[in-house]
Amino acid sequence: MKQLPVDFLGFTEIGGVGEMIYTAVRFPAYVAEYDEQGDHVMIPLFSGMIPPKAGNDYSLTGQELLVSLCNLYQQINNPGSTVVISEAIREWCTDNILPYNNDVVCEMVECDPAAHIKYGHIITRDASFYIDEFVKDLCSLGMTFELYYALHKAFSENDVRFVRELYYEGRICDSFAFLEKYRQYESDEECLKQLKADRVERMTQLIDLFPDFRMRLKMNRRSKKIEYGADVSSVFDICWYAFARMVADIAPPADLSIDDEFSQGSILSCMACGRYFLRKSSRQRYCQSWECQAERNRKNRRASYARHKND
Ligand SMILES: [Zn+2]
Numbered sequence: 001m002k003q004l005p006v007d008f009l010g011f012t013e014i015g016g017v018g019e020m021i022y023t024a025v026r027f028p029a030y031v032a033e034y035d036e037q038g039d040h041v042m043i044p045l046f047s048g049m050i051p052p053k054a055g056n057d058y059s060l061t062g063q064e065l066l067v068s069l070c071n072l073y074q075q076i077n078n079p080g081s082t083v084v085i086s087e088a089i090r091e092w093c094t095d096n097i098l099p100y101n102n103d104v105v106c107e108m109v110e111c112d113p114a115a116h117i118k119y120g121h122i123i124t125r126d127a128s129f130y131i132d133e134f135v136k137d138l139c140s141l142g143m144t145f146e147l148y149y150a151l152h153k154a155f156s157e158n159d160v161r162f163v164r165e166l167y168y169e170g171r172i173c174d175s176f177a178f179l180e181k182y183r184q185y186e187s188d189e190e191c192l193k194q195l196k197a198d199r200v201e202r203m204t205q206l207i208d209l210f211p212d213f214r215m216r217l218k219m220n221r222r223s224k225k226i227e228y229g230a231d232v233s234s235v236f237d238i239c240w241y242a243f244a245r246m247v248a249d250i251a252p253p254a255d256l257s258i259d260d261e262f263s264q265g266s267i268l269s270c271m272a273c274g275r276y277f278l279r280k281s282s283r284q285r286y287c288q289s290w291e292c293q294a295e296r297n298r299k300n301r302r303a304s305y306a307r308h309k310n311d
Contacts, residue, residue, distance in 0.1 A: 023106040024097040025127070027052045032086040032131060040086060040131040042093065044124060051116040052098075052123065054109040062242030066145070067267055067276045068096060069239055073142025074275070076135075077170040085172075086131050099235040100129040137236045139173045141243070144209045147176060148247060149269065149276075151195075151202055160191045162269075178205065210244055272296070 027044035035041050046052050072092050076085050098105060105127045109115050116123060150162035160182070167179040185191035195202070214231045232238055246267070268279050270287035272295040277287035286292040 023055060023102065025052055025054045025102055025105045025109060026097055027093070027127065030090045030093050032090055041128050042086070042090065042131055042134070044093075044098065044127045046116055046120075046123075048117050052105075052109050052127075054106045062238045063246075063267065063278055065096065065235055066141075066239040066242050067278050068092065069138060069235070070142050070145045071275050073138050074146075077139070077142065077172050079169060079171055081171050085135065089131060089134055097235060098127055099134060101126050101233065102235070103232065135172060137234065140209070141236055141239055143173065143175065144206070145243060145276075147179075147206055147209070148243070149267075151206060154192065154195050155199065158192055160188050160195060163195060164188075164191060176205075207247065210247075211240055213241065213244070 027046055028050045029045040030042050031045055032040060032042050044052065069092075072088060075081060076083055076088050093099060105123060108119060108123055108126070112118060146166060150166045153159045153162045163179065163182050166175050167183055168175050182191050182195060185194065215228060216231065217226055218229045219225075220227050230237070230241060232241075266279050267276050268285070269276055270289075270292055271285045272292040273287060273289065275287055275289075277284075286296040
């Protein structure tokens with residue numbers, strides 16, 4: 001039997017996550033309702049005049065979707081949070097894309113310019129989803145990302161703050177119980193020492209939280225080419241792929257400067273508000289929100305004043 005010249009078939013060897021075949025649908029609005037079984041369901045709204053939009057020209061990347069979903073998770077799971085969960089999810093879907101069944105709905109919407117009028121009820125049925133399922137998927141992704149971020153900060157920057165703060169009782173789900181032990185240390189140094197001793201165990205726990213990925217041959221509907229691609233049935237799949245890619249790309253921590261480690265396109269937590277953002281330049285430490293940019297400018301002015309005072 002012919003042997004492959006590599007002993008490990010990774011994403012890159014197999015075809016790359018970047019070549020994933022996926023398209024997106026966006027609905028003008030959604031409404032949350034209880035169905036006959038008493039389940040809370042999110043239903044897309046559209047009309048003959050305001051149809052859903054389908055296509056793959058959206059500029060949303062897997063990383064951007066990951067950032068926005070992790071921020072949504074923090075927003076609704078924060079112990080002090082009072083946001084209405086279905087309302088926050090409704091807003092997310094309107095601002096981003098349909099979270100489930102994207103491929104099927106997209107194909108239907110694209111098959112005929114009047115599809116939304118002719119097959120309106122089928123589109124509505126296939127694009128509706130259970131809010132509980134969304135929350136469950138969001139919690140798995142959000143908790144895992146939070147853990148990854150905290151471990152990454154500790155192992156690459158010796159910053160244990162995030163690990164120490166990560167043991168908490170959330171509004172919907174609690175953090176991982178094994179993090180409790182890192183709260184007992186008086187000093188960050190002791191905590192870091194223990195964490196480094198546990199490195200393999202912690203990283204193994206982290207990667208075990210990832211779902212299995214299914215890849216198979218698919219026909220690209222546009223190019224009619226056969227491609228090896230990942231199955232994507234929800235926006236969470238897209239995020240898990242993007243996330244897996246980041247975790248697999250982790251370089252050895254010892255000899256990298258912070259700027260190498262957090263290169264452009266990596267995800268950081270904002271120094272002012274704590275929300276995640278996608279870094280666009282190597283110096284960026286704050287998210288793009290108006291308040292945080294103002295905070296950054298205030299800090300810069302203060303630092304500049306302090307420097308010149310001693311001149
Ligand atoms: Zn911010």
